[in-house]
Structures are given as C-alpha cells and as structure tokens.
Amino acid sequence: MECKLREIANVALIQVAGRIDHTTAKAFEDALSPHVAGCAGEEKILLLDFSGVTFISSAGLRVLMIAAKQCRKQKGKIALAALQPMIQEVFQISRFDSLFEVFPTVRAALQAISPAAVSAYDGQ
Amino acid sequence: MPTTNTASLTVPAEVESVTRCTEFVAAWVAAAGFPLARVPELELVIEEVVVNICQHAYGDAPGEIEFFCASSSSRDLVLEFIDSGKPFNMLTLPAPDFTAEVEQRQVGGLGVPLVRAMVETATYRRESNRNILRLSVRLAR
Numbered sequence: 001m002e003c004k005l006r007e008i009a010n011v012a013l014i015q016v017a018g019r020i021d022h023t024t025a026k027a028f029e030d031a032l033s034p035h036v037a038g039c040a041g042e043e044k045i046l047l048l049d050f051s052g053v054t055f056i057s058s059a060g061l062r063v064l065m066i067a068a069k070q071c072r073k074q075k076g077k078i079a080l081a082a083l084q085p086m087i088q089e090v091f092q093i094s095r096f097d098s099l100f101e102v103f104p105t106v107r108a109a110l111q112a113i114s115p116a117a118v119s120a121y122d123g124q
Numbered sequence: 125m126p127t128t129n130t131a132s133l134t135v136p137a138e139v140e141s142v143t144r145c146t147e148f149v150a151a152w153v154a155a156a157g158f159p160l161a162r163v164p165e166l167e168l169v170i171e172e173v174v175v176n177i178c179q180h181a182y183g184d185a186p187g188e189i190e191f192f193c194a195s196s197s198s199r200d201l202v203l204e205f206i207d208s209g210k211p212f213n214m215l216t217l218p219a220p221d222f223t224a225e226v227e228q229r230q231v232g233g234l235g236v237p238l239v240r241a242m243v244e245t246a247t248y249r250r251e252s253n254r255n256i257l258r259l260s261v262r263l264a265r
Binding site for chain 2: 021022023054055057058061062065066068069072073086088089094095096099120
C-alpha cells in the first residue's frame with residue numbers, strides 16, 4: 001500500500017495504491033492521519049483517489065470510518081474517487097457509498113467539491 | 125467433509141496466517157479449474173473469518189485453525205474453518221446500524237456482514253469442543 005500526496009488548490013489529493021487489508025491498514029491510517037487532522041471547512045478538502053486500490057477489507061473500512069468521523073467533527077469534507085469494482089462492492093455492502101461522497105473519476109470529484117481545484121487540475 | 129477435491133491446511137491462530145490461507149485457496153481454485161474472478165472476494169472472506177477467530181475464539185491466545193476447501197458441485201466451493209477456541213459463533217454477532225449517520229456509525233463490526241454478503245450459505249456448529257464454520261461460495265455460474 002502506498003499513498004502519495006498531491007496538493008491542488010484547496011484539495012489534498014491522496015493517491016492510494018495497493019491493498020488495504022489487516023497488514024496494511026495501520027500504515028494507511030498513519031499516512032492518512034496528518035491530512036485528516038488538517039481537513040476542516042473549505043480550507044482543506046480531502047480527496048482519496050482509489051483508482052490504484054485493488055482490495056479493501058473491514059480493517060481498511062475501519063480507517064476510513066475513523067477519518068470520516070474526525071472530518072465531520074472538524075466540519076471538513078472527505079470524498080473518494082475512482083473505486084475499482086471490488087471496492088465498489090464492499091462499499092455497497094457496508095453502505096459506505098452513502099456515508100462518503102464517491103465520484104467516478106478524480107476530475108468529477110474536483111468539479112463537484114472545488115472549482116479552484118478543477119481549474120488547477122485542468123491547467124496542469 | 126462430504127465433498128470432492130478436499131484440501132486442508134493448519135495454521136497458527138494469528139492474523140499473519142491470513143496470507144497463507146488466501147494463497148492456499150487461490151492455488152486450489154486455479155488447480156480445480158474454477159474461474160479466478162471471485163478470488164478477491166474469497167480473500168476478503170478468509171481474512172475476516174481468520175481475524176474473528178483469532179480475536180474472539182482464542183482471544184489472541186495461541187491456538188490453531190484448520191482450514192479446508194473443497195468443491196461441493198461443479199460451481200461451488202466450500203470453505204470450512206475449525207478452531208479449538210472458546211465457543212464462538214460469529215454468525216450471531218449483531219450487524220452495525222447501516223442507516224446511521226457518520227457521527228453515530230459504529231467503528232468496526234463490518235467483517236461478518238461482508239462475509240455473509242459474499243457467501244451463498246453459512247453454518248456454524250460446535251462439535252467436540254471445536255467451532256466449525258462452513259461457508260459455501262459460488263465460483264461459477
């Protein structure tokens with residue numbers, strides 16, 4: 001599992017790749033944690049690009065749930081983009097698709113959550 | 125198990141054993157000629173079951189898990205998990221409230237609902253001081 005940060009205007013885009021399971025969930029939590037701490041209001045919106053995530057178990061869902069709760073507490077926004085079919089299935093079963101804003105692509109997500117970020121994204 | 129092509133593996137009851145079990149079943153599915161499309165779901169089922177056995181049946185104490193896989197028909201795989209921990213039927217664990225808002229949603233408790241959704245049937249029995257969980261998974265249409 002790897003996480004790469006890309007700052008686009010007021011969006012912290014975290015590109016996640018690999019498997020999020022019982023062996024990698026802690027590393028995922030540690031990588032996400034500083035960005036979740038800064039996720040507040042419109043100043044910093046967190047977007048997780050899941051196009052490279054091939055597997056997620058309940059250990060990974062737990063990390064996402066904790067992040068969602070903290071963001072909500074800080075009145076921040078967290079969204080996900082580009083879920084692969086296996087991840088979509090897990091999100092549907094666990095109803096995470098109704099807890100999180102989920103977009104088909106990163107661009108669609110940026111367009112919905114930050115006009116400034118989508119302009120910067122298109123300009124890159 | 126009253127099935128064919130049975131293969132078994134015994135592993136220590138620790139979460140590190142998940143990978144051995146998933147590799148074992150993936151190899152079995154390939155050797156049995158089943159399609160590999162559902163292997164990720166099988167890996168998910170195995171991880172959730174093994175983690176639950178380690179945490180609840182053994183309470184993170186040392187122990188073993190016997191793991192069987194077999195074909196019960198031309199399209200179904202049967203997985204059986206046997207442990208000698210305390211009586212534990214994970215199928216009776218209450219599911220979290222899926223309709224709750226983020227603030228009220230429980231953290232955790234999603235493993236068994238995921239397992240239930242991925243399998244065709246799930247049965248539990250306690251026999252000779254052992255927990256026996258049997259799951260059947262449809263691999264081919």
